[in-house]
Amino acid sequence: MKNFIIFIITFFTCSNFYSQNTYAFFGSFNRDKNLEGIFVYELDTISGKLSKITTFKGILNPSFLTVSPNGKYVFACTESKTENGGSVSSFEFNPGKKSLTFINKQKSGGENPVYLTVHKNGKWLVNGNYTEGSVSVYPISEDGKIEPYVQNFQFSEGSVNPDRQDRSHIHSTVFSPDFKYIFLPDLGSDKIRSYQFETDSNEPLKASEYPFTPTTLGSGPRHFTFHPNGKFAYCIEEMGGAVSVYSYENGKLNNLQRINTHSEKYKDDFESSDVHISPDGKFLYASNRGKENNIAIFSIQNDGTLKTIGYQSVKGKHPRVFGLDPSGKFLISTNAGTGNVVVFKRNSETGLLKKVGKKIKIKNVSCVQIRKY
Structure with a gap:
């Protein structure tokens, strides 16, 4: 009996010690420093329920x-949409204490x-500035502190739409x-810019x-992602309402397809x-704001091209950013226009989405990042 009790205690101790939790980090356009700006929730990976942590x-x-990468630090674009402002901020996240x-x-x-x-x-943080069309590179200390930027490249040229593309807008x-290159979709100039990244250099952008x-002229490239196999890349175009598909090798993109979202x-x-690919590499998801307010769902073919599967309403307005949990x-969709967060369960066979749980209210919610600890 004594040995049995010891076994039970050991089992539960080890289970708790090795238990894993998934957290969702949300930003917001809070407009006021006296209001909450970042929200951390725990995601129940069985039900999809979100519970506020801090x-x-x-x-x-x-x-x-x-x-x-180690999960210890959260970095944020701050003072966005603030005239003559703009900063990047660092936070320490402690999952044990559930503190930020x-x-x-x-x-x-x-x-x-x-x-x-x-x-x-x-060791490096790279930030894109939309309004002035620039990119900044910062060293990160071992304690998560952001050092002053060591490189800041400004771009100027625009494209065919004078209202939206008067100048460069890095998005x-x-x-x-392989982390040897970095890609910078530029909505203002209709270009996906790229640099080599030499991590051992004091100024890594080369x-x-x-x-x-x-x-495509007037398309306004916005967000960008790579397929898990590293052979394909996908760029969502804000103004063109499309995803462009590329083959990828050693810093070079070759266009394969352009398909409407x-x-x-x-x-x-x-x-x-926004655009993301399921961890299994079988499906691509793209968000549409404006009149549509949905997630477009595509299956990914063996050659990297996309086939439209369907559309899922986000149950809100203006899905600026969404994310897939690591599993x-x-x-999770962040609907800035209606100030709500909606969780969908994904069918791994069909790629289709189904709403689960209750909507979470976060005023002017701007983005989400999801990580398992």
Whole structure:
């Protein structure tokens, strides 16, 4: 009996010690530092239910978040949509204490930061500034502190739409699968810019043999992602309402396909926004704002091209950013226009989505990042 009790105690101790939790980090356009700006929820990976863990005040308009490779730090674009403002901020996340603690911030090097990413070694942060069309590169200390940027490249040229493309507008910063290159979709110039990334250099951005890939004029490239196999890349085009498909090898993109994210009943005023691929590499999801407010669902063929499967309403308005949990079971949509977060369960066989749980209210919610601990 004594041995049995010891076994039970050991079993539960080990189970708790090795238990894993999945957390969803949300940003918002809070407009006021006295209001909560970042929200952390725990995702129940059985039911899809979200439970609030902690929040953070004292920052303005965290428009986009990313999590460090080791999960210890959360980085945010802050002071977005603030005239003559713009910063990037660092926070420490402690899953044991379920706490989020501010570390520091640095100037973004341009107005309206909208996207940032971390190198896989955790030593570099790359930020894209939309309004002034620039990219900034920051060293990250071992304690998660962001150091002043060491590179800041400004771009100027625009494209064919004078209202939206008067100048460059960098909308995302995405590393290649091997982290040797970084890609910068530029909505203003209809280009996907690229640089080599030399992580051991004091100034890691180096000129690439292929400095940019042109996109369809007036398409407005926005967000960008790679297939898990590393052979294909996908760019969602905000103004064109389409996803462009590329083969990829050693810093070079070759166009394979361009397919609409919208159904035939929508003819103009597209506001396509975000794009993600299921962890199994079988399906691609793309969000449409504006008139549609849905997620377009595509199956990915063996040659990387896409086939439209259907559309899922996000049960709200303006799905600016969405995310897939690491297991691929759930998709979480952040609907900025209606200030709600909706969780969908994903059918791994068909790719289709089904709403689960209750909507979460977060005013002006801007983005989500999901990570397992």
